[in-house]
Amino acid sequence: MSNYRYFFIIFLALIAFNVQSKVIKEIEIIGLDNISRGTVLNYFPFEVGDNIEVNDLEKIKEKLLQTNFFADIKVSLFEEKILLNIKENPTIKYINFIGYKDDKVLNDEIISNLKKNYSLEIGKIFAVSELKKLLSQLSKLYQTQGFYKTTIEFKPIVDDKNRIGIELIFNEGERALIKSFDIKGLSFFPIDDLISLFEIGEPDFFLLNYFTKKDNFSSIELESGIQKIRTKYLNSGFLDFEIVDKNIKYDETSDGLNILLSFNEGKQFKVKKISLLNIDSIEESNHLRSLITIKNGEFFSRKKLISDINKLADFYQSNGYAFTDLDSKISKIPSTEFIEIIISINPNVRTYINRVNISGNNTTQDDVIRRELSLHDGQIYSKKEIEDSIKKIKRLGYFSSVNYDIRKLSKNADMVDLNIDVIETKTGEISIGLSHASSTGASVNAGISQNNILGTGNIFNAAISNSSAVKETSFYFKNPNINNYGHSISYGLFNKEIDASNLDASSYSINENGAILGYGFAFDNISKIFVESKFSSLDLTCGSELNTLYEVAQCASNQDFDAKVAISFESDSLNDYYFPSEGHLDSMTFTSSIPSLSDFDYYQIETSHRSYHPVLNDKTFKFSTRLNFASGYKGKDLPFFKRYFEGGSSSIRGFDFNSLGAKYPNGKPKGGELSLITSIGLASSLDFLGIDNPNMKGILFSDAGTISEKLSEFKLDDLRSSVGLQFAWITPIGPLGFNFAQPTIKKDGDSTKTFSFELGSKF
Secondary structure, three states: OHHHHHHHHHHHHHHHHHHHOEEOOEEEEEOOOOOOHHHHHHHOOOOOOOEEOOOHHHHHHHHHHOOOOEEEEEEEEEOOEEEEEEEEOOEEEEEEEEOOOOOOOOOHHHHHHHHHHOOOOOOOEOOHHHHHHHHHHHHHHHHHOOOOOOEEEEEEEEOOOOEEEEEEEEEOOOOOEEEEEEEEOOOOOOHHHHHOOOOOOOOOOHHHHHHHOOOEOOHHHHHHHHHHHHHHHHOOOOOOOEEEEEEEEEEOOOOEEEEEEEEEOOOOOEEEEEEEEOOOOHHHHHHHHHHOOOOOOOEOOHHHHHHHHHHHHHHHHOOOOOOOEEEEEEEEOOOOOEEEEEEEEEOOOOOEEEEEEEEOOOOOOHHHHHOOOOOOOOOEOOHHHHHHHHHHHHHOOOEEEEEEEEEEOOOOOOEEEEEEEEEEOOOEEEEEEEEEEOOOEEEEEEEEEEOOHHHOOOEEEEEEEEEOOEEEEEEEEEEOOOOOOOOEEEEEEEEEEEEHHHHOOOOEEEEEEEEEEEEEEEOOOOEEEEEEEEEEEEEEEEOOOOOOHHHHHHHHOOOOEEEEEEEEEEEEOOOOOOOOOOEEEEEEEEEEEOOOOOOOOEEEEEEEEEEEEEEOOOEEEEEEEEEEEEEEOOOOOOOHHHOEOOOOOOOOOOEOOOOOOOEOOOOOEOOEOEEEEEEEEEEEOOHHHOOOOOOEEEEEEEEEEEEEOOHHHOOHHHOEEEEEEEEEEEEOOEEEEEEEEEEEEOOOOOOEOOEEEEEOOOO
16 A cells, blocks of 8 residues: 555656746847857756756846846746846946056056956956955055045946946045054064064154155055064074064044054074985085084074075086975974974986077177087086176176076976077167267267177277367277187277367377287186287477476477387176176286387376175165376386376266366366275166166265375375266167266365266266
8 A cells, every 4th residue: 555655646746847847948038239149058057958947047047147247137937938038237338547646556557457357348248246346456455555535436337339438436535644653572672673674654753754754554565574574583593483463453533553563472493403315425415514504503594594505506506406406394393492404405317408599699699609608518507607607798798688597308307408598789889970078078070889890799999080189090909709718819000189288187289199909818707817018109299387397308308109018907707797786897907118119118007996796685886996006117207198187977976077186377187196086886776766677777876086196195185075876777879877976075176067977887
């Protein structure tokens, strides 16, 4: 009997199912305009031939509304036909952001990214849900910058083609300023020192705060300051350091923010042991340990650990292991304040250079670049030699940018390609016409000046110029690498007429004709020696103010032939030609007239030093000095036209060209046997002005120096100095420098000059 009851229940269920369930034979869609039928059916959860129940209709509606394509959907079932009555969402005609002012919150790039992230670009289907998300994100963005009263009005405009124009109207209101800023939970460092790590905080003195805007809240600056504190503590051994709470309270009454940061210092840990894993030999272990600066017994420093890991990596990568893996682990020793540092080293396979590929050199020949490389196809990979080679290429001065990357070969795990990409800069010019220089005045000139003639790396200069101060015809050629061993040769011919009275110097003129011959060689990657001889005949005419005894004697003599030899040493480790950030450039030149050949008896010693150091993340500090002195020998005086002159853009900025030192009664400078110039500078990118161009720099500088008429009369009391700002720019026509300087130490009678301009300027 029970079996009959069971079959009866199943029979009733089948009847009920057939009553509620129907087979779909047709799907009709009404209301489509911009969206295709195929797109709707793609998201439709059923197909013709499927069984469907009345309860499924609401599920269909929910499924299609999730696409954000539709403003409303009605789903009906008639017999075996489904009817969809659809109202499409409009397409976006435009979306404008109106009234925003603070570009730290919104700018064109941020707005473009927001539109893309929330599918609110022109031509996309508009969805209210996405707009609500955008408005929420905008409110958060404004609050991260302290704008708590910002309101955003949504103004839609729909046309008869179902296209919507969207206007978001911003009323930013005033930024909430920081009223109080404090830190608790920390005691190892003075709280004031920690607060000073933040770019934001309680307002500075009101005049200073007008410029610093320190009380302007920024969540980015807040997180940056917290990270600086974390780093400071981790570098002092506090491995358990943590932030407990960031309490930022907005006071509507004062429209201000009260910020209280809570931290937990934790324990300060010392290093008990440093273990190196996977080392093959005692010798290797001893060498690696000599590179490690962290010592047992001292407080742990994350900064030191990172530096040491990089040194170990550099060691392997400079010895052929390009893909060395290093992993460091810090293990706390239980119940103590000590840790063990475990460094695991896996050199992987030794790597070789498959090919060196050079790109971007449209003019410069490959060989000119390749001869600066310390490694070539088939040699063992070395990171140090690659970086040294890149520096040498940069020092050529032919390129505004030099970059490289290493590419692993898919078929050979031990082979890599070295790809070097350069961007060429202007290394010379062909000119004809009129020009003006602060040193020589207006000039008619024609010529060619090329430091990389036809891309060969050779230097070729030929010029004709005619100004009130200088008339010159010259030819000069130098091959800096005649035998691929760094040997160079140079030669040239010249005729030069100088009217010194038009150079703000004493009244004399010289007509000089001569020839130059030089030879040099390099004896390591950064150092070279160059010997140059110069032979010239001179026709000297003196003005009336050259009335000292030795000047009269030199003017009246028949001395008319100058033969001299110069020996120069140069050491150059700079990492760039125009804007170096590290390295040094030292030079010394000893010049002497050649006895028995020259009608003059004198010598000159000229020394210079420039060094660069990265500071403050992206800035560079420069120190430079040069000391020049000259004198006669064999009882002779130094020829007065060999004296040094100072003042102007290439020495002490803020003073007129050649204007410093002792003067004749008519006010013309005499020049001197000794000059000393020093300068410091701080170069920065112009990102803070919104200028993202690596070929532009702003430079704060201070120049100081003196010139002495006689070596024996040198006095620091004659020192002059200045401070100023330089804008340096590597342009398509060459490097330019604009100097604004103000003297800080000057003497009565000094001629000053606030603005000067340089072509060929370098930092």
